[in-house]
Amino acid sequence: MKREERIERAASLICRARHAIALTGAGISTHSGVPDFRSTGSGLWEAYNPMEVASIHAFRRHPDVFYRWVQPMVRVMWEAQPNPAHVGLAQLEQMGLLAAVLTQNIDNLHQRAGSRVVFELHGHLREVTCLDCFRVWAGEAALQTALRGDVPRCAACGGVVKPNVILFGEQLPSQVLSAAMEHARQADLVIVAGSSLTVMPVAKIPALVHSRGGHVIVINNQPTYADAFAAAVFRENLEEVIPELVQACRVSV
Template structure:
C-alpha cells in the first residue's frame, strides 16, 4: 500500500467540506458476497442470472425468479460488515463524510452504523406488493421458501417482489434524491470497490470536483482521479481513518 497516497487522501478529507462515498460490489466481497462482473465468477457471467434479472422475467415467472435469486439474497442478509463498512461509518462519525451512495443491495452500510445511505439499486429490507403497493417484511420470502410455496404473497393476494432495481427498470428513488445533494456541491467523491462501468451511477463522478478511487482493478476514470489506491478496501480505508483521526484529534 502506498503510504504517501494514503496521506494524500487524509489531507483531502481533512480539507473538503462536502465529501461523499460511492461504493460498489468490491466493498462487500470481503464480507463473503461475490461481485457481479468478474469474468467467469461474477454473477452476470451466468446467462441464466442475466435473463432472469429483468422486470419482464419476474412478471412472467416470479416463482422461478425467486428460486434462482432467493438463496443468494438469504446469504446477503446473513452477511456481516467488514472493516471497509466500519471505516466508512467512522468517517461519518468524524464529520468528514456526508453520506454513502451505494450500488449494493445488501444493507451492510446501515448494519455497520452509517446513517446517511442512498441505496440507488434498492435493498433487501422489505418486499412490496405488485397489486396494492404495500410493503411487507422480507421474512415472508424466507417463509415461502421454507414452505416451498413461491412466490411470496401479500395479504391481498398480490405477488410480493423485492425492492431491488432489475434490468430495464428505472433507478430507485434514492438515486434522484442523491442527485439533489450532489448538484449542491461535492468537493470530494471517494469511489470504493466500483468498476464504474454501470450507468447512470458511473456518471455521478461528473459532479465531483476531486476524485479518490480505491479499487482492486483499473476503472475508466482513473486518469481523472487525484489519488488512485489499488487494493482491498478493508485494508486501505482503516488506514485512512487512522490517519485522519491522528490529524483531527492529535494527542
C-alpha cells in the same frame, strides 16, 4: 507517488473536504463474502442469463424461476457481516467527514456497520411490494418463504410480491436517486470504493465532481476511467485502505 504519500494525500483531502461522499459497489462487500454477482466466476449469473431471469418482465411471467435463482444470493447476504471497509466509512461519517454513502449494493451492510446517510440506488431486500395492490411488506418473511422454495405472496390480496430491488427494465427509485444526485452536485470530494464505474448514473458522478474542481479518490481492484484524473488511486483491498485512511484522519483532526 509512494503508498504512504498517497494515504497522506487522500486523508488530507478527506479532512479538508466540505462535502465528501462515497460511491460504493460490489467490491466493498466481497470481503464480507458477498460475491460480485456481475462478475464471471461467481457461478450465480452463469447458470442463467440474468437479463432473462432478473428483469421485471421475466419476474412477472415466472416469479418462481426468479426466486429459485435469487435463493443463494439471499442466503449469502443474510449471513454476511460488515467488514472494516464498511465500518471505516461509518466512522468517517461519525467524525463529520463523510456526508453520504451512495451505493449500488443491496446487501444492507453499510447500515449494519453504522452508516446513517445511505442511498441505495438499486434498492434493498428489507421490504417487498405486492405487484397487484402495491402494499409494502417487511422483506424477511417473504424471503424466508422464497428460501423454502415457494413464491411469496401478499397477505392482503394474494398477489405475488417482489423484493424492493431494481430489476433490469425497471426505473431506479426516483426519490432516492434525486436526493443522491443532490449530494453528488454538492460534493467537493468523492471516494470511489469498490465500484468499477461502469453502471449509470453512478458512473458519471466522479467526472461531475472533478469537472467542478472537486477531488476523486479511487479504491478499487480494477482500473476505472476516473483513475486518469483521481488525486489518489489505490488498486488494493478496501478493507485495508479505508481503515488506514480513517486512522490518518484521526491523527490529523
